[in-house]
Amino acid sequence: xxxxxxxxxxxxxxxxxxxxxxxxxxxxxxxxxxxxxxxxxxxxxxxxxxxxxxxxxxxx
Numbered sequence: 001x002x003x004x005x006x007x008x009x010x011x012x013x014x015x016x017x018x019x020x021x022x023x024x025x026x027x028x029x030x031x032x033x034x035x036x037x038x039x040x041x042x043x044x045x046x047x048x049x050x051x052x053x054x055x056x057x058x059x060x
Contacts, residue, residue: 029057
């Protein structure tokens with residue numbers, strides 16, 4: 001999973017690779033992009049790193 005994160009024009013911009021649709025743990029959706037938990041980024045706000053937990057999915 002490759003993810004890039006940056007702040008542009010006071011917006012948090014996240015770019016993440018799409019994956020082959022894979023069933024979620026419940027089986028109700030197909031996951032197409034995920035950080036697979038929380039990921040600490042190099043982006044800093046108030047001197048602290050931003051942590052992102054992201055799941056993108058489609059319904060079956």
